[in-house]
Amino acid sequence: MRIPGVEVRPLVKLTGEGGFNQVIFTNARIPADALLGREGQGWELATATLSFERGASEGSAGASGMGGVGIGELIGLLRSAPPELRGDGAVRDRFAALAIEATALRFNAARVRVPGLTADRPQALPLMAKLTGTEHAQRLADFGIELSGLHATLWHDTATPGSGEWAHSYFNTYAGTIAGGTSEILRNVLGEKVLGLPKSR
């Protein structure tokens, strides 16, 4: 990373945090033995690496352990919420839908390991794990923001402890829905590899 021609420019996430960078290569010379694999094999290696990230390899439930993250906090928030919120039918209905989804995703992860229960579409669960987990996390965090009412207008304001936490979490969920195969690309992949539908191009 320190050879001439390699420049690192930090990026700032929408949360205000660092962690990502642009890396610009300008005539940076590397020795011939730095080549991984064969020349021309780059795409193959890149997609093989990606398949581990997306969890499509056999038996894997995917990179997102996100099925359960958040629902526990949501339960805690509502159990201690004022009665007008906790007793509200619309709030309870939406909460229950998220709890059901969280439970379903956890059992999706368990079912991947039971071959008889995935025999009809063996690739479906591994290929959808990241997609479903990240979208669930996004919906859940969005609901958390809504439940916090006007606290949602604050961002880590010292006078209001906890303010901005749900928004912070929600912003970060976009890393999940965009990276490692966007939700839109993954729907194409599922449609083509699992449902056997023709490619879009």
Place this chain on the structure above:
Amino acid sequence: MSVRLRYEEEHVLLRDEARRWLEGHVTPAELRRLANDARGDDPACWQQLGALGWAGLVVPEKCGGAGFGAVHLTVLAEESGRKLLPAPLLATLLAAKLIELAGNAAQRERWLPRIASGAAIATVAHVEASGAWGMSATTCVLDGARVSGAKTRVWAALTARLFVVPVRERSSGALRIAVVEASTDLVTAEAERALDPSRRQGRVRFENAACDVLAGDAEAAWCAWLPWAQTALAAEMAGGADAALAMTTAYAQTRVQFERPIGAFQAIKHPLVNVLIALEQLRSLVYAAASALDAGGAEAALLARMAKAAASEAYPFACSRAVQFHGGYGFTEDCDAHLYLRRALASRPAFGDAREQRAAVASALLDAGAELP
């Protein structure tokens, strides 16, 4: 998460056997024939289901059944739903289960063998004219050993030999469960014109009809039974949703418009993937609920509600996309999509619709301090 998914070789064998038999015996032509038939199901077919041991699938072995559990029931229900089996199989299986849970040993031996052999179609008559369906909503009255009152939307009302009815004892006000034989003229059944021709239903009136009052704690039995009903129906709905998805996917692969199969367009592809996602979550919940029931776990009731909620959303959704994506053809009676849509819509409210289930899930988690399964 303490529930362990159970699915063994024996379940695979049942699935394969059921799938094969149903594929061969429930053809689209047969479905249509029975849809237009006055009775709505084929007695010869029912005899075969009895001979296969399916009517007695979950009846204890010493009462002539196979003695299988909830996962087996789920497997059979899923396969039968896939083909829209136009036979009162689910009704009979669930009625037998309620008798088993609410009756004493002598009563189980009296009623279950006839059901297991296929000799008696049975059904639980629990829905009131008002649409209320819970046990405590019953307006049927028990006087001594006689039942009076009416129930509506009873599955297989006209072909059932046995009705299992929640009743309220006049003298004590206690809730009981009674078995009433259809053979007397004190029990009259009238067909209802139903949305779903593949699952016939009717109104039943009891006029001082003799009954066998099941000896056990009725409310406890009902509470133990409801998760079986919800899980089995959710499984049946999962099978149907799968069939709707499969038929639409096949159509999208072959129907060509704008010089390519329509499935190439993301407006078709992405919603079908959303159907797939909903279906897979439904199946996970169904098998979790069934495994919990077999393990006798406390989470079974909550999981069954979750499964039914998921089914009530996923099945109508799958069928809605099936009709829509079959285009003009989907709008006609000729397309099978609407047969599944009718089954989906009629199944959606049974044993509690999605809204009702979600309310119960919220209560369990927020008010009763239950753990997420």
